[in-house]
Amino acid sequence: MAALIEARGLTLHFGGLRAVDGVDFDLRAGEIHALIGPNGAGKTTLVGLLSGRRRPDQGTIRFAGEDITRLPAHARVRLGIAYTFQITSIFPRLTVFDNVALAVQMQNHAPLKESVHAALERVGLSGFDRQIAGTLAYGHQRLLEVAMGLALGPRVLILDEPTQGLAAGEIEGFKALVQSLVPVASILLIEHNMDVVMDLATRITVLNFGKVLATGTPAAIRADKAVQEAYLGA
Protein backbone atom coordinates (compact mmCIF):
# COMPACT_ATOMS: atom_id res chain seq x y z
CA MET A 1 0.00 0.00 0.00
CA ALA A 2 1.22 3.52 -0.77
CA ALA A 3 2.69 5.47 2.12
CA LEU A 4 0.96 8.75 2.93
CA ILE A 5 3.86 10.03 5.01
CA GLU A 6 7.30 8.86 3.98
CA ALA A 7 10.21 9.96 6.16
CA ARG A 8 13.79 9.04 5.28
CA GLY A 9 16.92 9.43 7.35
CA LEU A 10 15.41 11.91 9.81
CA THR A 11 17.99 13.18 12.29
CA LEU A 12 17.78 15.83 14.97
CA HIS A 13 20.45 16.50 17.56
CA PHE A 14 20.04 18.50 20.76
CA GLY A 15 23.64 19.40 21.54
CA GLY A 16 25.35 16.02 21.85
CA LEU A 17 22.10 14.10 22.26
CA ARG A 18 20.73 12.34 19.20
CA ALA A 19 17.01 12.68 19.92
CA VAL A 20 16.12 11.28 16.51
CA ASP A 21 18.85 9.42 14.72
CA GLY A 22 18.44 8.37 11.11
CA VAL A 23 14.80 7.31 11.32
CA ASP A 24 12.95 5.89 8.31
CA PHE A 25 9.22 5.91 8.87
CA ASP A 26 6.15 5.19 6.71
CA LEU A 27 2.56 5.97 7.57
CA ARG A 28 0.29 4.07 5.22
CA ALA A 29 -3.07 5.36 4.06
CA GLY A 30 -5.88 4.22 6.33
CA GLU A 31 -3.81 2.59 9.04
CA ILE A 32 -3.62 3.17 12.77
CA HIS A 33 0.07 3.27 13.45
CA ALA A 34 1.27 3.28 17.04
CA LEU A 35 4.60 4.75 18.04
CA ILE A 36 5.92 3.29 21.27
CA GLY A 37 9.15 3.27 23.21
CA PRO A 38 10.56 4.10 26.63
CA ASN A 39 10.54 7.67 27.97
CA GLY A 40 13.10 9.74 26.12
CA ALA A 41 13.13 7.43 23.11
CA GLY A 42 12.36 10.36 20.80
CA LYS A 43 8.68 9.74 20.06
CA THR A 44 7.45 13.28 20.62
CA THR A 45 10.50 14.68 18.83
CA LEU A 46 9.79 12.45 15.83
CA VAL A 47 6.17 13.54 15.51
CA GLY A 48 7.39 17.10 16.06
CA LEU A 49 9.46 16.65 12.91
CA LEU A 50 6.56 15.12 11.00
CA SER A 51 4.13 17.87 12.02
CA GLY A 52 6.65 20.62 11.31
CA ARG A 53 7.02 21.89 14.85
CA ARG A 54 10.74 21.10 14.55
CA ARG A 55 13.15 21.17 11.63
CA PRO A 56 15.34 18.10 11.06
CA ASP A 57 19.11 18.45 10.80
CA GLN A 58 19.04 15.83 8.08
CA GLY A 59 16.52 13.74 6.19
CA THR A 60 13.41 14.26 4.10
CA ILE A 61 9.69 14.00 4.69
CA ARG A 62 7.19 13.42 1.90
CA PHE A 63 3.44 13.71 2.22
CA ALA A 64 1.36 12.09 -0.54
CA GLY A 65 4.48 12.14 -2.71
CA GLU A 66 5.23 15.83 -2.12
CA ASP A 67 8.38 16.97 -0.32
CA ILE A 68 7.29 18.87 2.81
CA THR A 69 10.60 18.88 4.68
CA ARG A 70 10.88 22.67 4.55
CA LEU A 71 7.18 23.42 4.98
CA PRO A 72 6.25 25.25 8.22
CA ALA A 73 3.80 23.62 10.63
CA HIS A 74 0.76 25.74 9.79
CA ALA A 75 1.13 24.96 6.09
CA ARG A 76 1.28 21.22 6.87
CA VAL A 77 -1.94 21.53 8.85
CA ARG A 78 -3.52 23.06 5.77
CA LEU A 79 -2.33 20.08 3.72
CA GLY A 80 -4.10 17.78 6.16
CA ILE A 81 -1.62 16.81 8.88
CA ALA A 82 -3.24 17.58 12.23
CA TYR A 83 -1.50 17.30 15.56
CA THR A 84 -3.01 17.08 19.02
CA PHE A 85 -0.76 18.07 21.86
CA GLN A 86 0.64 15.75 24.51
CA ILE A 87 0.07 18.38 27.18
CA THR A 88 -3.46 19.59 26.67
CA SER A 89 -3.32 22.76 24.64
CA ILE A 90 -6.69 24.40 24.18
CA PHE A 91 -7.87 28.00 24.44
CA PRO A 92 -8.86 27.87 28.11
CA ARG A 93 -10.51 31.30 28.24
CA LEU A 94 -12.65 30.78 25.14
CA THR A 95 -15.86 28.77 24.94
CA VAL A 96 -15.81 25.17 23.82
CA PHE A 97 -17.70 26.33 20.72
CA ASP A 98 -15.01 28.87 19.81
CA ASN A 99 -12.25 26.31 20.37
CA VAL A 100 -13.76 23.93 17.84
CA ALA A 101 -14.93 26.73 15.53
CA LEU A 102 -11.31 27.80 15.12
CA ALA A 103 -10.55 24.37 13.73
CA VAL A 104 -13.71 24.18 11.60
CA GLN A 105 -13.24 27.57 9.95
CA MET A 106 -9.88 26.42 8.60
CA GLN A 107 -11.93 24.77 5.87
CA ASN A 108 -13.48 27.94 4.58
CA HIS A 109 -16.58 26.39 3.09
CA ALA A 110 -17.67 24.37 6.13
CA PRO A 111 -20.93 25.53 7.76
CA LEU A 112 -19.73 26.63 11.18
CA LYS A 113 -22.44 25.67 13.66
CA GLU A 114 -23.31 22.28 12.21
CA SER A 115 -19.68 21.23 11.89
CA VAL A 116 -18.81 22.34 15.43
CA HIS A 117 -21.73 20.41 16.87
CA ALA A 118 -20.89 17.37 14.78
CA ALA A 119 -17.29 17.37 16.04
CA LEU A 120 -18.41 17.78 19.65
CA GLU A 121 -20.95 14.99 19.29
CA ARG A 122 -18.31 12.65 17.93
CA VAL A 123 -16.17 12.96 21.06
CA GLY A 124 -19.17 12.99 23.37
CA LEU A 125 -19.08 16.65 24.37
CA SER A 126 -22.51 17.64 23.06
CA GLY A 127 -24.12 20.30 25.19
CA PHE A 128 -20.85 21.68 26.48
CA ASP A 129 -20.50 24.25 23.68
CA ARG A 130 -21.28 27.34 25.80
CA GLN A 131 -18.91 26.38 28.61
CA ILE A 132 -15.54 28.09 29.03
CA ALA A 133 -13.02 25.47 27.93
CA GLY A 134 -10.70 25.94 30.91
CA THR A 135 -13.49 24.98 33.32
CA LEU A 136 -13.99 21.54 31.75
CA ALA A 137 -12.82 18.47 33.65
CA TYR A 138 -9.36 17.33 32.57
CA GLY A 139 -10.63 14.30 30.65
CA HIS A 140 -13.09 16.50 28.80
CA GLN A 141 -10.30 18.91 27.89
CA ARG A 142 -8.43 15.97 26.34
CA LEU A 143 -11.56 15.12 24.33
CA LEU A 144 -11.93 18.75 23.27
CA GLU A 145 -8.36 18.65 22.03
CA VAL A 146 -9.24 15.59 19.95
CA ALA A 147 -12.42 17.29 18.69
CA MET A 148 -10.30 20.19 17.45
CA GLY A 149 -8.04 17.75 15.63
CA LEU A 150 -11.06 16.05 14.07
CA ALA A 151 -12.71 19.29 13.07
CA LEU A 152 -9.74 20.11 10.87
CA GLY A 153 -10.88 17.24 8.66
CA PRO A 154 -7.32 15.89 8.49
CA ARG A 155 -5.92 13.14 6.27
CA VAL A 156 -3.40 12.34 8.99
CA LEU A 157 -4.18 12.78 12.66
CA ILE A 158 -1.25 12.63 15.05
CA LEU A 159 -2.39 11.88 18.60
CA ASP A 160 0.25 12.41 21.26
CA GLU A 161 -0.68 10.36 24.33
CA PRO A 162 -4.40 10.98 23.94
CA THR A 163 -5.57 8.65 26.74
CA GLN A 164 -3.33 10.14 29.41
CA GLY A 165 -5.59 11.21 32.26
CA LEU A 166 -8.73 9.59 30.86
CA ALA A 167 -10.86 7.38 33.11
CA ALA A 168 -11.21 3.70 32.19
CA GLY A 169 -14.72 4.23 30.81
CA GLU A 170 -13.60 7.15 28.72
CA ILE A 171 -10.78 5.09 27.22
CA GLU A 172 -13.26 2.56 25.81
CA GLY A 173 -15.19 5.36 24.12
CA PHE A 174 -11.99 6.85 22.86
CA LYS A 175 -10.90 3.60 21.24
CA ALA A 176 -14.21 3.36 19.39
CA LEU A 177 -13.78 6.95 18.27
CA VAL A 178 -10.32 6.31 16.81
CA GLN A 179 -11.58 3.17 15.07
CA SER A 180 -14.34 5.21 13.44
CA LEU A 181 -11.84 7.68 11.92
CA VAL A 182 -10.10 5.18 9.66
CA PRO A 183 -9.83 4.62 6.77
CA VAL A 184 -10.87 8.19 5.87
CA ALA A 185 -7.99 9.48 7.98
CA SER A 186 -4.77 7.75 8.93
CA ILE A 187 -3.78 7.81 12.57
CA LEU A 188 -0.36 8.10 14.13
CA LEU A 189 -0.69 7.35 17.81
CA ILE A 190 1.88 7.84 20.55
CA GLU A 191 0.64 5.85 23.48
CA HIS A 192 1.91 4.39 26.74
CA ASN A 193 -1.14 2.30 27.51
CA MET A 194 -0.24 -1.07 25.94
CA ASP A 195 -3.84 -2.32 25.97
CA VAL A 196 -4.89 0.64 23.86
CA VAL A 197 -1.96 0.09 21.50
CA MET A 198 -2.56 -3.62 21.05
CA ASP A 199 -6.31 -3.15 20.53
CA LEU A 200 -6.09 -0.29 18.06
CA ALA A 201 -2.87 -0.46 16.09
CA THR A 202 -2.64 -2.13 12.71
CA ARG A 203 1.11 -1.54 12.82
CA ILE A 204 3.57 -0.55 15.52
CA THR A 205 6.93 1.19 15.38
CA VAL A 206 9.21 0.88 18.41
CA LEU A 207 11.71 3.65 19.05
CA ASN A 208 14.67 3.40 21.39
CA PHE A 209 17.48 5.97 21.82
CA GLY A 210 16.20 7.83 18.78
CA LYS A 211 16.38 4.81 16.47
CA VAL A 212 13.77 2.47 15.07
CA LEU A 213 14.08 -0.81 16.90
CA ALA A 214 11.33 -2.61 15.02
CA THR A 215 8.26 -2.07 12.87
CA GLY A 216 5.47 -4.57 12.34
CA THR A 217 2.07 -5.88 13.29
CA PRO A 218 1.19 -6.08 17.00
CA ALA A 219 1.78 -9.83 16.93
CA ALA A 220 5.19 -9.45 15.33
CA ILE A 221 6.19 -6.75 17.78
CA ARG A 222 5.13 -8.87 20.73
CA ALA A 223 7.30 -11.70 19.46
CA ASP A 224 10.32 -9.53 18.70
CA LYS A 225 13.23 -10.41 20.98
CA ALA A 226 14.96 -7.03 20.76
CA VAL A 227 11.75 -5.22 21.65
CA GLN A 228 11.13 -7.46 24.59
CA GLU A 229 14.57 -6.76 25.97
CA ALA A 230 14.44 -3.03 25.43
CA TYR A 231 10.94 -2.23 26.33
CA LEU A 232 8.34 -4.78 27.16
CA GLY A 233 10.62 -6.03 29.92
CA ALA A 234 9.82 -9.70 29.39
Place this chain on the structure above:
Amino acid sequence: MTAARIWALHLALIAALFAAQYLLPPYHVTNLARIMVLAVFAMGYNLAFGYTGLLSLGHALFFAAGMYGGGLLSYHLGWTALPALIAGLAAGGMMAGAVGLLALRTTGVSFMIVTLMFAQAGYLTILYFGPTTGGDEGLNLPAAGRSLLGFSLSADGPRYLVALGLFSTALLCCLGIARSRLGRIMVAMRENEERSRMLGYNPFTVKLIALVLSGLFSGLAGAAYGVLFGYVGASFATIQYSILPMLYVLLGGAGTVIGPFLGALLMFYLIDFASGLTSAYLFFVGAALVTLVLFAPKGILGTIRERWLGWLP
Protein backbone atom coordinates in the same frame (compact mmCIF):
# COMPACT_ATOMS: atom_id res chain seq x y z
CA MET B 1 -31.33 37.25 20.39
CA THR B 2 -27.81 38.07 21.46
CA ALA B 3 -27.07 39.62 18.09
CA ALA B 4 -30.11 41.90 18.37
CA ARG B 5 -29.07 42.99 21.85
CA ILE B 6 -25.53 43.74 20.70
CA TRP B 7 -26.67 45.82 17.74
CA ALA B 8 -29.20 47.67 19.89
CA LEU B 9 -26.52 48.59 22.42
CA HIS B 10 -24.09 49.96 19.85
CA LEU B 11 -26.70 51.84 17.87
CA ALA B 12 -28.02 53.31 21.13
CA LEU B 13 -24.54 54.62 21.93
CA ILE B 14 -24.36 56.28 18.51
CA ALA B 15 -27.83 57.75 18.95
CA ALA B 16 -26.92 59.09 22.40
CA LEU B 17 -23.81 60.75 20.99
CA PHE B 18 -25.91 62.28 18.22
CA ALA B 19 -28.33 63.71 20.78
CA ALA B 20 -25.48 64.96 22.96
CA GLN B 21 -24.66 67.83 20.59
CA TYR B 22 -28.08 69.36 21.27
CA LEU B 23 -28.09 68.67 24.98
CA LEU B 24 -24.59 69.58 26.14
CA PRO B 25 -23.01 73.02 26.42
CA PRO B 26 -20.60 73.91 23.55
CA TYR B 27 -17.48 73.31 25.64
CA HIS B 28 -18.41 69.68 26.19
CA VAL B 29 -19.54 69.22 22.59
CA THR B 30 -16.05 70.19 21.42
CA ASN B 31 -14.56 67.85 24.01
CA LEU B 32 -16.77 65.00 22.83
CA ALA B 33 -15.69 65.54 19.22
CA ARG B 34 -12.09 65.27 20.38
CA ILE B 35 -12.86 62.21 22.48
CA MET B 36 -14.59 60.44 19.60
CA VAL B 37 -11.55 60.93 17.37
CA LEU B 38 -9.23 59.71 20.12
CA ALA B 39 -11.59 56.77 20.61
CA VAL B 40 -11.11 55.80 16.95
CA PHE B 41 -7.38 55.76 17.65
CA ALA B 42 -7.95 53.69 20.79
CA MET B 43 -10.19 51.24 18.88
CA GLY B 44 -7.34 50.75 16.46
CA TYR B 45 -4.96 50.16 19.33
CA ASN B 46 -7.45 47.72 20.81
CA LEU B 47 -7.50 45.63 17.63
CA ALA B 48 -3.76 45.04 18.01
CA PHE B 49 -3.47 44.93 21.78
CA GLY B 50 -6.87 43.94 23.13
CA TYR B 51 -7.81 41.34 20.53
CA THR B 52 -4.53 40.09 19.09
CA GLY B 53 -2.30 40.58 22.15
CA LEU B 54 0.26 42.79 20.41
CA LEU B 55 1.53 45.17 23.07
CA SER B 56 2.81 48.04 20.94
CA LEU B 57 4.52 51.10 22.35
CA GLY B 58 4.71 52.79 18.99
CA HIS B 59 1.18 53.61 17.89
CA ALA B 60 1.94 57.33 17.93
CA LEU B 61 3.79 56.60 14.69
CA PHE B 62 0.61 55.40 12.96
CA PHE B 63 -1.42 58.29 14.38
CA ALA B 64 1.23 60.75 13.21
CA ALA B 65 1.51 59.02 9.83
CA GLY B 66 -2.19 59.67 9.32
CA MET B 67 -2.00 63.19 10.68
CA TYR B 68 0.93 64.20 8.47
CA GLY B 69 -0.19 62.01 5.58
CA GLY B 70 -3.34 64.11 5.41
CA GLY B 71 -2.01 67.37 6.85
CA LEU B 72 1.02 67.83 4.61
CA LEU B 73 -1.08 67.29 1.49
CA SER B 74 -3.58 69.87 2.61
CA TYR B 75 -0.95 72.36 3.77
CA HIS B 76 1.41 72.12 0.81
CA LEU B 77 -0.86 70.99 -2.01
CA GLY B 78 -4.18 72.46 -0.93
CA TRP B 79 -6.04 69.14 -0.65
CA THR B 80 -9.49 69.34 0.92
CA ALA B 81 -10.54 67.32 3.94
CA LEU B 82 -12.03 64.26 2.26
CA PRO B 83 -8.99 63.25 0.16
CA ALA B 84 -6.77 64.22 3.10
CA LEU B 85 -8.68 61.82 5.37
CA ILE B 86 -8.34 59.04 2.81
CA ALA B 87 -4.63 59.78 2.44
CA GLY B 88 -4.25 59.65 6.23
CA LEU B 89 -6.09 56.34 6.41
CA ALA B 90 -3.79 54.87 3.76
CA ALA B 91 -0.66 56.33 5.36
CA GLY B 92 -1.52 54.77 8.74
CA GLY B 93 -2.16 51.37 7.16
CA MET B 94 0.99 51.41 5.06
CA MET B 95 3.14 52.54 7.96
CA ALA B 96 1.74 49.74 10.13
CA GLY B 97 2.39 47.26 7.34
CA ALA B 98 5.99 48.37 6.93
CA VAL B 99 6.68 48.40 10.66
CA GLY B 100 4.87 45.08 11.10
CA LEU B 101 6.97 43.31 8.48
CA LEU B 102 10.04 43.99 10.62
CA ALA B 103 8.70 44.29 14.18
CA LEU B 104 6.54 41.15 14.03
CA ARG B 105 9.66 39.04 13.79
CA THR B 106 9.87 39.72 17.52
CA THR B 107 7.41 39.04 20.34
CA GLY B 108 6.77 40.23 23.88
CA VAL B 109 9.21 42.71 25.35
CA SER B 110 11.29 42.84 22.15
CA PHE B 111 8.20 43.81 20.20
CA MET B 112 7.52 46.63 22.67
CA ILE B 113 11.05 47.93 22.31
CA VAL B 114 11.15 47.66 18.52
CA THR B 115 7.84 49.49 18.10
CA LEU B 116 8.99 52.14 20.57
CA MET B 117 12.18 52.67 18.56
CA PHE B 118 10.27 52.96 15.29
CA ALA B 119 8.00 55.57 16.82
CA GLN B 120 10.96 57.54 18.14
CA ALA B 121 12.57 57.38 14.71
CA GLY B 122 9.32 58.71 13.25
CA TYR B 123 9.22 61.57 15.73
CA LEU B 124 12.84 62.51 14.98
CA THR B 125 12.15 62.32 11.26
CA ILE B 126 9.36 64.86 11.63
CA LEU B 127 11.74 67.20 13.49
CA TYR B 128 14.52 66.60 10.97
CA PHE B 129 12.36 67.73 8.07
CA GLY B 130 11.29 70.80 10.01
CA PRO B 131 10.99 73.14 7.00
CA THR B 132 8.38 70.82 5.49
CA THR B 133 6.64 69.52 8.60
CA GLY B 134 6.80 72.62 10.76
CA GLY B 135 8.95 70.70 13.26
CA ASP B 136 8.25 71.49 16.88
CA GLU B 137 5.88 74.29 16.09
CA GLY B 138 3.75 72.28 13.72
CA LEU B 139 1.50 73.62 11.02
CA ASN B 140 -1.84 75.36 11.12
CA LEU B 141 -3.93 73.92 8.32
CA PRO B 142 -5.42 76.37 5.81
CA ALA B 143 -9.19 76.84 5.59
CA ALA B 144 -9.34 74.90 2.30
CA GLY B 145 -7.88 71.84 4.03
CA ARG B 146 -10.65 72.00 6.61
CA SER B 147 -13.52 72.01 4.22
CA LEU B 148 -15.45 68.82 3.62
CA LEU B 149 -17.90 68.80 0.71
CA GLY B 150 -18.34 72.54 1.15
CA PHE B 151 -18.81 72.52 4.93
CA SER B 152 -16.18 74.17 7.09
CA LEU B 153 -14.96 71.85 9.81
CA SER B 154 -13.85 74.76 11.96
CA ALA B 155 -17.54 75.25 12.81
CA ASP B 156 -18.79 73.24 15.79
CA GLY B 157 -21.78 71.58 14.10
CA PRO B 158 -20.12 70.02 11.04
CA ARG B 159 -17.04 69.14 13.09
CA TYR B 160 -19.09 67.20 15.60
CA LEU B 161 -21.03 65.40 12.89
CA VAL B 162 -17.88 64.39 11.02
CA ALA B 163 -16.30 63.15 14.25
CA LEU B 164 -19.47 61.21 15.02
CA GLY B 165 -19.60 59.80 11.49
CA LEU B 166 -16.02 58.56 11.68
CA PHE B 167 -16.54 57.23 15.19
CA SER B 168 -19.71 55.35 14.24
CA THR B 169 -18.08 53.83 11.18
CA ALA B 170 -15.08 52.74 13.22
CA LEU B 171 -17.27 51.36 16.01
CA LEU B 172 -19.39 49.27 13.66
CA CYS B 173 -16.31 48.05 11.78
CA CYS B 174 -14.77 47.07 15.09
CA LEU B 175 -17.93 45.25 16.08
CA GLY B 176 -17.97 43.49 12.73
CA ILE B 177 -14.34 42.43 13.08
CA ALA B 178 -14.80 41.27 16.67
CA ARG B 179 -17.72 39.04 15.68
CA SER B 180 -16.14 37.74 12.48
CA ARG B 181 -14.04 34.67 11.81
CA LEU B 182 -11.01 36.92 11.57
CA GLY B 183 -11.80 38.30 15.03
CA ARG B 184 -11.91 34.80 16.43
CA ILE B 185 -8.51 34.00 14.91
CA MET B 186 -7.03 37.23 16.30
CA VAL B 187 -8.21 36.30 19.79
CA ALA B 188 -6.85 32.78 19.30
CA MET B 189 -3.45 34.26 18.51
CA ARG B 190 -3.59 36.25 21.76
CA GLU B 191 -4.70 33.28 23.84
CA ASN B 192 -2.45 30.51 22.54
CA GLU B 193 -0.21 31.21 19.56
CA GLU B 194 1.29 27.72 19.34
CA ARG B 195 -2.13 26.06 19.31
CA SER B 196 -3.32 28.49 16.65
CA ARG B 197 -0.35 27.59 14.50
CA MET B 198 -1.20 23.91 14.84
CA LEU B 199 -4.73 24.71 13.65
CA GLY B 200 -3.19 25.96 10.40
CA TYR B 201 -2.99 29.71 11.04
CA ASN B 202 0.27 31.48 10.27
CA PRO B 203 0.88 33.71 13.31
CA PHE B 204 2.90 36.21 11.30
CA THR B 205 0.16 36.72 8.70
CA VAL B 206 -2.62 37.05 11.27
CA LYS B 207 -0.67 39.55 13.35
CA LEU B 208 0.30 41.55 10.28
CA ILE B 209 -3.35 41.78 9.21
CA ALA B 210 -4.32 42.89 12.72
CA LEU B 211 -1.57 45.48 12.85
CA VAL B 212 -2.49 46.91 9.45
CA LEU B 213 -6.16 47.16 10.50
CA SER B 214 -4.97 48.85 13.67
CA GLY B 215 -2.84 51.23 11.60
CA LEU B 216 -5.80 52.11 9.35
CA PHE B 217 -7.89 53.12 12.38
CA SER B 218 -4.96 55.04 13.90
CA GLY B 219 -4.11 56.78 10.65
CA LEU B 220 -7.72 57.81 10.07
CA ALA B 221 -7.90 59.16 13.62
CA GLY B 222 -4.67 61.13 13.13
CA ALA B 223 -5.85 62.66 9.86
CA ALA B 224 -9.23 63.47 11.39
CA TYR B 225 -7.61 65.13 14.40
CA GLY B 226 -5.61 67.31 12.01
CA VAL B 227 -8.46 68.44 9.78
CA LEU B 228 -11.03 68.80 12.57
CA PHE B 229 -8.88 70.85 14.91
CA GLY B 230 -6.75 72.53 12.27
CA TYR B 231 -3.32 71.71 13.57
CA VAL B 232 -0.68 69.06 12.94
CA GLY B 233 2.41 68.91 15.16
CA ALA B 234 5.32 66.74 16.17
CA SER B 235 3.98 66.48 19.73
CA PHE B 236 1.39 64.00 18.41
CA ALA B 237 4.26 61.68 17.42
CA THR B 238 5.76 61.54 20.92
CA ILE B 239 5.67 58.58 23.26
CA GLN B 240 2.75 60.19 25.07
CA TYR B 241 0.51 59.44 22.10
CA SER B 242 1.62 55.80 22.16
CA ILE B 243 0.77 55.50 25.83
CA LEU B 244 -2.59 57.32 25.72
CA PRO B 245 -4.49 54.80 23.59
CA MET B 246 -3.11 52.05 25.80
CA LEU B 247 -4.46 53.81 28.88
CA TYR B 248 -7.84 54.32 27.25
CA VAL B 249 -8.02 50.65 26.31
CA LEU B 250 -6.87 49.41 29.72
CA LEU B 251 -9.32 51.68 31.50
CA GLY B 252 -12.32 50.89 29.30
CA GLY B 253 -11.55 47.20 28.86
CA ALA B 254 -9.13 45.54 26.45
CA GLY B 255 -10.84 43.33 23.93
CA THR B 256 -14.23 45.04 24.23
CA VAL B 257 -15.76 47.07 21.40
CA ILE B 258 -17.02 50.03 23.47
CA GLY B 259 -14.17 49.94 26.00
CA PRO B 260 -11.83 52.24 24.05
CA PHE B 261 -14.51 54.95 23.85
CA LEU B 262 -15.40 54.63 27.52
CA GLY B 263 -11.73 54.75 28.48
CA ALA B 264 -11.06 57.79 26.29
CA LEU B 265 -14.10 59.58 27.73
CA LEU B 266 -13.19 58.96 31.36
CA MET B 267 -9.47 59.57 30.96
CA PHE B 268 -10.09 62.79 29.01
CA TYR B 269 -12.30 64.20 31.73
CA LEU B 270 -10.02 62.94 34.48
CA ILE B 271 -7.12 64.83 32.92
CA ASP B 272 -9.37 67.83 32.26
CA PHE B 273 -10.51 67.87 35.89
CA ALA B 274 -7.08 67.20 37.38
CA SER B 275 -5.27 69.79 35.30
CA GLY B 276 -7.75 72.36 36.66
CA LEU B 277 -6.50 71.51 40.14
CA THR B 278 -2.79 71.08 39.66
CA SER B 279 -0.09 71.09 37.02
CA ALA B 280 0.88 67.64 38.30
CA TYR B 281 -2.22 66.14 36.71
CA LEU B 282 -0.34 63.04 35.60
CA PHE B 283 -0.38 62.08 39.27
CA PHE B 284 -4.13 61.50 38.97
CA VAL B 285 -3.66 59.46 35.82
CA GLY B 286 -1.10 57.32 37.63
CA ALA B 287 -3.36 56.84 40.63
CA ALA B 288 -6.24 55.82 38.36
CA LEU B 289 -4.04 53.28 36.64
CA VAL B 290 -2.74 51.76 39.86
CA THR B 291 -6.31 51.43 41.13
CA LEU B 292 -7.29 49.82 37.85
CA VAL B 293 -4.48 47.30 37.82
CA LEU B 294 -5.12 46.34 41.44
CA PHE B 295 -8.91 46.12 41.43
CA ALA B 296 -10.08 45.75 37.84
CA PRO B 297 -7.23 44.56 35.64
CA LYS B 298 -9.68 43.79 32.84
CA GLY B 299 -10.89 47.38 32.73
CA ILE B 300 -14.40 48.60 33.32
CA LEU B 301 -16.22 46.78 30.55
CA GLY B 302 -13.98 43.73 30.84
CA THR B 303 -15.03 43.41 34.47
CA ILE B 304 -18.69 44.01 33.67
CA ARG B 305 -18.54 41.36 30.97
CA GLU B 306 -16.94 38.88 33.32
CA ARG B 307 -19.35 39.46 36.18
CA TRP B 308 -22.66 40.26 34.59
CA LEU B 309 -22.91 40.62 30.83
CA GLY B 310 -21.23 37.64 29.23
CA TRP B 311 -22.67 38.52 25.82
CA LEU B 312 -20.85 41.86 25.58
CA PRO B 313 -18.62 41.83 22.50
